[in-house]
Amino acid sequence: MADAHTPVLVVDDLRTHFELPIGMVKAVDGVSFELERGKTLGVVGESGSGKTVLSRTIMGLNIASNARTSGSVVYDGRELVGLTPGEMRQLWGTEMAMVFQDPMTSLNPVVKVGRQLTEHMRAHLGTSKQEAKASAIELLRSVRIPEPEERFNNFPHEMSGGMRQRVCIAVALACGPKVLFADEPTTALDVTVQHQILNLLAQQQRERYMTMILVTHDLGVVAGRADEIMVMYAGKAVEKASTSTLFSAMRHPYTEALFRSIPKTGNPKHTRLTAIAGRPPDLIHPPPGCKFAPRCPYAQERCREEEPELQAAPEPGHSFACHYPVGSEAGKAAYEANLAAGVPQTLAAAGQVQATEDLSVVAAAAEEVV
Amino acid sequence: MARILGIRLLRLIATLFAVTFLSFIMTSLLPGDPAVAILGQDAIQNEALLEEVREDLGLNDPIPVRYWNWLTDAAQGDLGESYINAGQDVSQVIRDRVPVTAQLAIMAIILAVLMAIPLGVIGAYREGRWQDTTTSAAVQVALSVPNFIIGIFLIWLFAVQLGWLPASNWNRLSDGVWDNLRTSIMPATALAMTQMAIFSRLVRSDMIATLRENFILAARAKGLKDRYILMRHALRPSSLSLMTIIGINFGALLGGTVVIETLFAIPGLGFRLINAISQRDILVIQGITVFVAVVYVLVNTAVDLLYTVIDPRIRRS
Numbered sequence: 223m224a225d226a227h228t229p230v231l232v233v234d235d236l237r238t239h240f241e242l243p244i245g246m247v248k249a250v251d252g253v254s255f256e257l258e259r260g261k262t263l264g265v266v267g268e269s270g271s272g273k274t275v276l277s278r279t280i281m282g283l284n285i286a287s288n289a290r291t292s293g294s295v296v297y298d299g300r301e302l303v304g305l306t307p308g309e310m311r312q313l314w315g316t317e318m319a320m321v322f323q324d325p326m327t328s329l330n331p332v333v334k335v336g337r338q339l340t341e342h343m344r345a346h347l348g349t350s351k352q353e354a355k356a357s358a359i360e361l362l363r364s365v366r367i368p369e370p371e372e373r374f375n376n377f378p379h380e381m382s383g384g385m386r387q388r389v390c391i392a393v394a395l396a397c398g399p400k401v402l403f404a405d406e407p408t409t410a411l412d413v414t415v416q417h418q419i420l421n422l423l424a425q426q427q428r429e430r431y432m433t434m435i436l437v438t439h440d441l442g443v444v445a446g447r448a449d450e451i452m453v454m455y456a457g458k459a460v461e462k463a464s465t466s467t468l469f470s471a472m473r474h475p476y477t478e479a480l481f482r483s484i485p486k487t488g489n490p491k492h493t494r495l496t497a498i499a500g501r502p503p504d505l506i507h508p509p510p511g512c513k514f515a516p517r518c519p520y521a522q523e524r525c526r527e528e529e530p531e532l533q534a535a536p537e538p539g540h541s542f543a544c545h546y547p548v549g550s551e552a553g554k555a556a557y558e559a560n561l562a563a564g565v566p567q568t569l570a571a572a573g574q575v576q577a578t579e580d581l582s583v584v585a586a587a588a589e590e591v592v
Numbered sequence: 593m594a595r596i597l598g599i600r601l602l603r604l605i606a607t608l609f610a611v612t613f614l615s616f617i618m619t620s621l622l623p624g625d626p627a628v629a630i631l632g633q634d635a636i637q638n639e640a641l642l643e644e645v646r647e648d649l650g651l652n653d654p655i656p657v658r659y660w661n662w663l664t665d666a667a668q669g670d671l672g673e674s675y676i677n678a679g680q681d682v683s684q685v686i687r688d689r690v691p692v693t694a695q696l697a698i699m700a701i702i703l704a705v706l707m708a709i710p711l712g713v714i715g716a717y718r719e720g721r722w723q724d725t726t727t728s729a730a731v732q733v734a735l736s737v738p739n740f741i742i743g744i745f746l747i748w749l750f751a752v753q754l755g756w757l758p759a760s761n762w763n764r765l766s767d768g769v770w771d772n773l774r775t776s777i778m779p780a781t782a783l784a785m786t787q788m789a790i791f792s793r794l795v796r797s798d799m800i801a802t803l804r805e806n807f808i809l810a811a812r813a814k815g816l817k818d819r820y821i822l823m824r825h826a827l828r829p830s831s832l833s834l835m836t837i838i839g840i841n842f843g844a845l846l847g848g849t850v851v852i853e854t855l856f857a858i859p860g861l862g863f864r865l866i867n868a869i870s871q872r873d874i875l876v877i878q879g880i881t882v883f884v885a886v887v888y889v890l891v892n893t894a895v896d897l898l899y900t901v902i903d904p905r906i907r908r909s
Contacts, residue, residue, distance in 0.1 A: 327805065
C-alpha cells in the first residue's frame with residue numbers, strides 16, 4: 223500500500239521534440255519533477271514555454287506523428303513513456319483527465335451535453351444508461367450548474383462560456399480520475415468567471431483528493447492554489463519551489479519578471495503593467511547559453527555562453543537555473559552594472575523605458591534615455 | 593418555420609420561371625423544324641403542308657406568346673402533348689419514365705454513400721499513411737473513369753463472363769424486387785462509382801479538418817475508442833458538404849443518366865429527353881425540364897432542412 227507521501231507522479235528528464243522540415247522544435251527539453259497524491263503543481267510560463275506540450279506528453283496525448291518523446295513518466299509505479307495509445311486509453315478518463323483551455327471548442331457542438339458527460343462512464347465503468355444519467359446530473363450539480371436535469375439535454379451552444387467550462391470539468395471528473403490536468407482552464411473566460419472556475423477546481427481537487435497539474439501563464443492564478451510551482455521557459459524548468467518559498471525567495475529573473483507582470487489591485491489607477499521585453503525564443507534555433515539571457519535584465523557575458531544547470535537553493539525543495547540569481551550579491555551587482563550600462567531590457571524592467579515584444583524597439587528607446 | 597417555407601416556395605416559383613423560360617427559348621432557337629420531324633424528310637418540298645402543321649402547333653406565334661400559352665396550361669397541370677407521338681400526354685411520359693430514373697438515381701446515391709463514408713473516414717483517420725494513399729488512389733481511378741466504361745466492364749464481367757446478370761433491359765419494380773434488382777444493380781453501380789469518388793473525397797477532407805478540432809482531442813482524453821470518436825463525434829460535423837453535394841448530384845443524376853440508360857437499354861427519363869431533343873419535341877423537353885427542376889429545388893430544400901438536424905447551432909439563425 224502506497225502511503226500518502228509516495229509520489230504518485232514521477233517525471234524524469236522528459237523531452238518532447240517535434241520534427242519539422244526546418245528543424246527540431248524542442249518543446250519540452252528535460253523536465254523532471256515529483257508530485258505527491260492530493261497535491262497541486264502549478265506550471266507557469268508564457269505561451270510557447272512548453273507547458274501545454276508537457277501536460278499532453280505526460281498524459282500521452284501527443285498524437286502528432288512527428289513528436290519524439292524520451293525520458294520517463296512513472297504514474298503509480300508504472301512507466302508510461304512507450305505505452306501504445308491503446309494502453310494509454312485505459313488510463314485516460316479513469317486515472318488521468320484533462321480540462322482544456324477553451325471550453326468553446328472542447329465540447330462537441332453537435333452532441334448533447336448529456337451524452338458527452340455519460341459516454342465515457344458507460345465505456346469505462348460499464349454504467350447503465352439510467353445510472354450514468356443520474357451520476358451525470360449529480361456531477362452537474364456538484365460543479366454548480368443550475369437546473370442540471372434540463373442542462374443534461376442542452377447542446378453546448380445553449381450555454382455560456384463559464385457554464386461550458388463547468389461542464390468540461392464535470393466531464394473530466396466523471397470517471398473519478400486520480401490526476402487532473404487543467405491546461406489554462408480560465409484563459410478563455412471572463413475575469414469574473416475565472417475565479418469561480420479556479421475555486422471550483424480547487425474544491426473538487428480537495429474533496430476528491432486528486433493530484434492536480436494546473437498549467438497557466440499567470441503566476442497570480444497559482445499563487446493561492448498550488449502547493450508547488452514550476453516555472454518553465456523554452457521547454458525547461460527554470461525554477462521549482464513550494465509556493466510560499468517561490469513567492470518569498472524567488473531566484474530566477476524570469477520568475478521575477480512574471481511576478482512583476484501580475485496586475486496588482488493596490489497599484490494606483492493607470493499604473494502601466496510591467497511587461498517582459500522581447501519574445502520567447504525560437505525553439506528551433508534557441509540562443510546558446512541561458513535561453514532567457516536575451517531578455518534578462520541580469521544577463522552577463524557568462525549567461526550568453528554557458529547554460530546554467532538547475533541547482534539547489536538553501537530552502538528545501540527549491541531549485542533554480544541561473545548564474546546571477548535574484549536576491550544574491552552577484553545578481554544585484556549584475557543588475558546594477560546593466561542599469562548603469564543602459565542595457566535595454568534592464569531599463570525596461572526598471573520602468574525607465576517601455577517594454578515591447580520587439581527588443582530592437584526597446585533598444586532604440588533605451589538609446590534616448592542613456 | 594412557416595416564414596422559411598414561404599420564402600422557399602417563392603424561390604421555387606422564381607426558379608421554375610427562369611428554368612422553363614430559358615429552356616423554352618433554347619429549344620425554340622435550335623436549328624431544325626418540328627414540322628419536318630413530324631412529317632418526315634420527304635415532306636420538305638411541301639411547304640404548304642409544313643406551314644399547316646406549324647400553324648396547327650402554334651409554332652408561328654412569337655416565342656413569348658408560345659411560352660405564355662405553355663405556362664398557363666402548365667400552371668393548370670396540362671403539360672401538353674408530344675408533337676411527334678400524337679396523343680401522347682407529356683405528363684404521362686413523365687409518369688412512365690420517372691420511376692425508372694428516380695430508382696436508378698436513388699440506388700446510385702445510396703450505394704455511393706455506403707462506400708464513400710468508410711473510405712473517406714479511413715482516409716482521414718490514416719491521413720498520409722498507406723491506408724490513405726491506397727484509398728485515395730482507388731478513388732482517383734473511380735473519378736477518372738467515365739461511368740459508361742465502368743458499365744461496359746460490369747457487363748463484360750457479370751453478364752458475358754459470369755453470366756449472372758442480364759446485359760441489358762429493365763424490369764420494373766412492379767415485376768418483382770428480385771427481377772428488378774437483377775437489371776438495376778449494374779447501371780446503379782456504374783452511376784455510383786463517380787459519386788462515390790466525389791463523396792469520399794469530401795468526407796475525407798471535411799473529416800481531416802474535424803479531427804483537428806479541440807473537441808476530438810478532448811474526446812480522446814476521455815479514453816473513448818477511436819472508432820467511436822470517428823463515428824459519433826467526427827462524422828456528423830463532417831457531413832455538411834456531403835449533404836449539399838448529394839442534393840445537387842441527385843438532381844443532376846435525374847437528367848444525366850442518359851449514357852447509362854442508353855448502354856443498358858433502360859426506358860428512363862434521360863433516354864426519352866435525348867430522343868425529344870433530337871426530334872425537336874419541344875413540349876416533351878419542357879415537361880421533363882420542369883419536372884427535373886422541381887425535384888432539384890425540392891431536394892435541395894430538404895437538404896437545407898437536414899442541416900439543422902445535423903448541426904443544432906444552425907437552428908437558431
